[in-house]
Structure formats: C-alpha cells, structure tokens
Amino acid sequence: NLGDSRAVLGRKGSDGRAVAERLTSDHNVALEEVRKELTDNHPDDSHIVVYTRGVWRIKGIIQVSRSIGDVYMKKPDFSRDPLFQQFAAPIPLKRAVMTAEPAVRMQKLTPHDLFLIFASDGLWEQITDEAAVEIVFKSPRAGVA
Numbered sequence: 001n002l003g004d005s006r007a008v009l010g011r012k013g014s015d016g017r018a019v020a021e022r023l024t025s026d027h028n029v030a031l032e033e034v035r036k037e038l039t040d041n042h043p044d045d046s047h048i049v050v051y052t053r054g055v056w057r058i059k060g061i062i063q064v065s066r067s068i069g070d071v072y073m074k075k076p077d078f079s080r081d082p083l084f085q086q087f088a089a090p091i092p093l094k095r096a097v098m099t100a101e102p103a104v105r106m107q108k109l110t111p112h113d114l115f116l117i118f119a120s121d122g123l124w125e126q127i128t129d130e131a132a133v134e135i136v137f138k139s140p141r142a143g144v145a
Contacts, residue, residue: 001024001102001118002027002064002067002068002101003027003028003064003067003068004026004027004063004064004120004121004124005024005118005119005120005121006022006024006026006118006119006120006121006124007022007023007024007116007118008020008021008022008023008116008117008118008129009021009022009116010113010114010115010117010133010136011110011112012112012114013112018130018133018134018137020128020129020134022129023105023107023116024103024105027064027066028063028064028065028121029049029056029057029058029064029065030055030063034065035049035056037065038065038097042097058073058097058098059093059097061073062098064098065098066098066102067100068100070098072093073093073096073097073098074096074098074100075096076092076093076094076095076096080092114137115136115137117132117133119132
C-alpha cells in the first residue's frame with residue numbers, strides 16, 4: 001500500500017468472534033514515526049513537516065508521505081516547467097519530499113482468514129478497523145465475504 005489506504009484482514013477468532021488485523025501502515029504525517037522518517041531524511045529542512053490548519057502536513061501542503069500522484073512533490077523540475085504551473089508546489093522544492101514507493105507485505109492465509117477490506121481514509125476516518133470487520137463478518141455474502 002501507499003498513502004492512507006489501508007488493508008485489514010478479517011478472521012474468525014477461536015471464540016467464533018470477528019478479529020481484525022491491520023496488514024498495512026498508513027503513510028501519513030499525522031503519525032509520529034512518519035514525521036520522524038521525513039525529518040531524518042531531510043535534516044537540512046526545518047520546515048519539511050509543519051503543523052498547519054489543525055493537522056501535520058509535508059511543506060504545509062499534503063498529509064500523505066507516499067502516493068501514486070502528486071508528482072510536483074516528487075520531481076522538483078516538474079514545478080519549474082511553465083506548462084505545469086497549476087500543479088506546482090507553492091514553495092519551490094530543492095529535492096523530492098514524497099515517494100511513490102509502496103510498502104509490500106506478504107501474508108500467509110489460514111482457514112480462519114475470511115476476507116480483506118481495502119479502503120482509503122474516506123472509510124478509515126469514520127470507522128475503526130474492528131468495526132469495519134464486524135460489519136462484514138455479520139453480513140456475509142456468498143462469493144464476497
């Protein structure tokens with residue numbers, strides 16, 4: 001995964017209840033370890049991560065540290081091209097401050113593993129991993145969950 005999409009595995013516990021296991025880590029500067037990674041990688045930039053408008057943001061612009069898009073945060077030359085000024089970072093960048101490198105994890109499945117929920121922050125900002133797994137667990141559909 002990358003960005004603030006998340007994969008959560010739903011399984012049947014030994015007591016017959018739903019169990020949620022988060023398989024991914026969010027790449028969001030709201031998390032202290034993500035902010036530390038950025039400050040460690042950019043020791044010469046005291047404004048790599050700033051707290052603005054009630055949230056942490058990279059260069060005051062974006063919360064995710066990895067994404068598929070947002071090329072203007074990954075390729076400083078892109079921001080200087082007159083054809084792409086509408087996508088330019090408001091602060092000129094000397095080097096990339098984001099990456100498109102995904103986190104990859106292999107998971108060996110067991111007979112108790114029932115389903116996988118893959119969703120973006122649009123879901124995860126509203127509901128916990130456990131609540132999402134409980135909803136799917138209680139509403140099985142053949143061929144789906």
